[in-house]
Amino acid sequence: MHIDVGHVLRHSASLPYADLVTRSTGAAVRRCIEAELAGLSEGDVATLDFTHIGMMDYSCADEVVAKLLLDLARRGARPSSLVFHGITDAHVEAIEDVLLHHGLALVVHFADGAARLIGAASDDERALWQLVHLRGASDVADLARESARESADILVVLEALLDRRLLKREGSTFAPIGVAA
Amino acid sequence: MTAVITVPSSLDDLSFEQVLDQLAAHPPDAKVIVDARHCSFASPYGLTALLTLAQTRSERPTFLPPEDADKLTYWARAGFFRYAEELYDVQGVVPRPRSASESDVLLELTPITQSDDVHTVVERIKDKATQILTNRLHLISRATMGFTMALSEACQNIVEHAGRGGWVMVQVYQYRKRLGGRQVCVIAVCDAGVGFRRSLESSPRRPLTDRWDDGFALETAVVNGISRYGDPGRGQGLKGIRGYVHRWDGKLSVRSGTARIALVPPWDDDVPRRDNLAPFPGSQLQITIPEKSAA
Numbered sequence: 001m002h003i004d005v006g007h008v009l010r011h012s013a014s015l016p017y018a019d020l021v022t023r024s025t026g027a028a029v030r031r032c033i034e035a036e037l038a039g040l041s042e043g044d045v046a047t048l049d050f051t052h053i054g055m056m057d058y059s060c061a062d063e064v065v066a067k068l069l070l071d072l073a074r075r076g077a078r079p080s081s082l083v084f085h086g087i088t089d090a091h092v093e094a095i096e097d098v099l100l101h102h103g104l105a106l107v108v109h110f111a112d113g114a115a116r117l118i119g120a121a122s123d124d125e126r127a128l129w130q131l132v133h134l135r136g137a138s139d140v141a142d143l144a145r146e147s148a149r150e151s152a153d154i155l156v157v158l159e160a161l162l163d164r165r166l167l168k169r170e171g172s173t174f175a176p177i178g179v180a181a
Numbered sequence: 182m183t184a185v186i187t188v189p190s191s192l193d194d195l196s197f198e199q200v201l202d203q204l205a206a207h208p209p210d211a212k213v214i215v216d217a218r219h220c221s222f223a224s225p226y227g228l229t230a231l232l233t234l235a236q237t238r239s240e241r242p243t244f245l246p247p248e249d250a251d252k253l254t255y256w257a258r259a260g261f262f263r264y265a266e267e268l269y270d271v272q273g274v275v276p277r278p279r280s281a282s283e284s285d286v287l288l289e290l291t292p293i294t295q296s297d298d299v300h301t302v303v304e305r306i307k308d309k310a311t312q313i314l315t316n317r318l319h320l321i322s323r324a325t326m327g328f329t330m331a332l333s334e335a336c337q338n339i340v341e342h343a344g345r346g347g348w349v350m351v352q353v354y355q356y357r358k359r360l361g362g363r364q365v366c367v368i369a370v371c372d373a374g375v376g377f378r379r380s381l382e383s384s385p386r387r388p389l390t391d392r393w394d395d396g397f398a399l400e401t402a403v404v405n406g407i408s409r410y411g412d413p414g415r416g417q418g419l420k421g422i423r424g425y426v427h428r429w430d431g432k433l434s435v436r437s438g439t440a441r442i443a444l445v446p447p448w449d450d451d452v453p454r455r456d457n458l459a460p461f462p463g464s465q466l467q468i469t470i471p472e473k474s475a476a
Contacts, residue, residue, distance in 0.1 A: 021303050021333045022296040023341070055307065055326060057333040058421040062414040090326050094421070101417055 001040055005064070006052025008032045019054040020091075026063025033068060045168075045177055051086030051111065061094035066102045081165045081177040084108040092118065107166055107177060115176070117166060124157045125166075132158075132167055137175035183243075188217040192227030194369075194434055194467050195451075200234065201459035214243040215269065221252060225350035225369035226467045228261050228290060232348050235268035236373040237462050244269035259350065260289035287313060287351040287366070294346035299336045302349060303329055310366075313353055317364050319473040320429065327425040328366070328470065334418035335370040335466050342409070343374025343463060356471070360448055363472040373463040377402050377437040384409035395438030396456045403435050403442055422468065431470040437463070446471075 009015055012032035015025055037046055050056075056064070065084075072082065087095070087108040099106055099119025107129075109115050117129045131146060132138055140158065144151040158174050161167040168177045186203045189196040200215075207213055215231065217223075223231075235242055244265055247253050256262065257276040265271055288306045292298065310332075311325040320328075332351065339347040349370045356365040378398035381387045386407055390397065401407045403423065408415035426433040426444055434443040434451070441455045448471065 017300050017304070019300065019303050019307075021330075022299050022337055024296045025300070055303070055329055057330045057337075058417045059334060059337055062417055066414055089323055093323070093327060094330060097421060097424070098414065098417060101420075102414065 001036070001044060001046045002049060003033060003036055003046060004049045004052060005029065005033070006050070008036075009053070012036075018052070020056040020060040020064060022057070023059040023063055026060035027067075029060075030063050030068050033064070034071065037072070045081045045083060047083050047085050049085045050088075050091055053086075053091065055090040056094045058094045058097055061091075061098045062101075065095050065106070066098040066104060069099075069104050069106065070102060081168060082106070083177055086111050095119075105164060105166060121166075122157075125161055128154060128157050129161055129166055132161075132174055133176045137170045137173040139173045143174070183212040183214055185214045185216050188215060188220045188231075190219055191222045192217075192220055192231075193222075193224040194226040194230075194436070194465070197227055197230050198458060200230075201461050204234070204461075205459040209237060210239045212240050212242070213238065214245065216245045218245050218248045220247050221249060223252075223256065225259075225352045225367050226371070226465065228256070228259055229348040229350050229369045229371035230465055232261070232264050232268060232290065233371045233373040233463060233465070234461075235265070236345070242269050244271045246271060246273060246275055258289070259286050259352075260291070264290060264292065264348070287353055288349065290348050290350045292346055293336045293339045293349055293370070293372075296337075296340055299333055299340065302336055303333050306332065306351060310351075314366060314470075317353055317472065318366055318470065320470075324429050324470075327428070331422045331425045331468055332368050334422055335368060335468065337418060338464065338466070339370065339372045339374070342377075342380045343372040345372065345374045345463075347372025347374065347463065356469075360471050363474070365472065366470045368468040369466070371463070371465040373461075376463050377435075380409050381407070384411070386411060394440065394456070396440035396442065396454055399435055399437055399440050399442045400454070403433075426468060426470070429470050431468060433469075434467045436461070436465040 009029055013028040040046060084106060087110050096118045103120045105117060105119035105121040108118055115133055117126055131143060140151050140155050144154050167174050184207045186200055189199050254276055262271060262275045287309060291302055307329045310328055314320045314325045314328055336349050351368050353364055353366045355362055378395045381398050381401060388401055403419050406416035406420040423433060423444060430446050432446050432449055434441060439458045439460050441458060443451045443453055445451045445453055
């Protein structure tokens with residue numbers, strides 16, 4: 001599922017703005033996004049597209065990003081993963097700050113196509129996420145060999161990334177989520 | 182009896198205390214004349230604070246504008262008289278402001294009462310801010326993004342906490358007192374609302390301590406990021422402002438009630454906290470971002 005956040009802002013939330021600023025705006029947009037996500041099936045990946053959003057402030061990021069992720073996690077809700085697309089410098093600072101504040105992490109795809117894991121993640125989580133992102137779907141043995149680590153050690157980290165919906169399972173492999181088209 | 186409150190010749194966040202010291206002796210229903218005839222410089226903080234001062238008076242005060250024609254024109258361009266005429270009996274003839282596009286003020290005095298006003302401020306300033314911060318303050322683009330975010334959060338504090346409207350103003354000027362005459366960009370956001378202490382007192386999140394006063398309330402909110410709302414995501418606006426100011430070697434000062442705290446950069450010699458100031462309702466915030474040093 002692809003959700004154009006700019007469209008949500010201007011049409012679903014009926015707010016005539018280009019920027020995600022103020023907490024009340026963020027709350028209105030989040031409620032609209034939650035309504036759309038309710039229609040997803042288990043295991044789907046939803047992409048939130050920020051291409052048509054100007055800037056985002058901390059309060060709005062707390063509503064649109066952190067509260068959305070927290071609500072999804074709390075309710076064990078669908079979809080299984082959420083990916084942010086079209087992120088620019090005008091968004092990333094606020095997003096990263098609120099993620100760190102709540103101990104959350106997220107996969108973001110920048111406007112230039114680059115993907116990054118941002119927010120609260122350990123060095124191990126970041127390194128393995130990066131490795132999976134570079135290699136594509138990989139099994140534990142390959143990842144252990146590539147990172148010169150014990151399989152049992154990295155399995156713990158990979159499971160944590162799965163729990164946090166930052167990677168997905170594909171058969172016996174671990175795969176990146178929401179690779180931008 | 183009518184009291185005359187003399188506005189210092191240079192009016193900024195620190196010298197505004199002289200205005201409040203004079204005002205402290207007169208109850209809100211006392212008639213006052215605010216005399217700015219000899220004021221030759223007013224920072225955005227000075228202008229926004231003068232408007233909020235009038236809001237705190239139950240007896241409509243009188244205002245004597247600067248005598249110097251250039252200063253008078255600047256105050257008009259900043260939009261001061263547009264709002265002052267609603268709050269003061271402004272004496273004499275003041276110039277009509279020219280259109281905003283002719284103004285050299287980054288953001289003229291702008292009232293903030295609701296969320297839509299914050300959107301309006303962001304829409305109006307973001308492109309111009311990027312251009313000025315890049316060209317005049319030589320900051321990188323990431324700094325300009327953070328600037329607009331900090332401005333947005335500072336304005337939202339009025340909407341979320343003050344309980345009444347306030348004003349914002351943004352200006353770039355040469356900082357003569359320090360920094361070797363480098364340019365600074367200054368955001369001033371002032372309101373005459375409930376202030377930090379009363380805002381936090383309405384919440385169970387208020388720390389229980391015998392030391393509770395305006396200064397403690399300011400530290401609780403500005404330094405520790407605690408808001409009156411129970412939501413754990415609250416309080417990030419001021420935290421974000423603090424981070425931004427620190428990252429770009431700026432200065433943040435917040436006054437509320439009888440106290441003022443400041444995040445003081447190495448280029449300034451302000452003190453981190455002042456208590457027992459003359460009382461003044463609401464919150465008055467100033468962010469100063471300096472031109473990037475050539476060194």
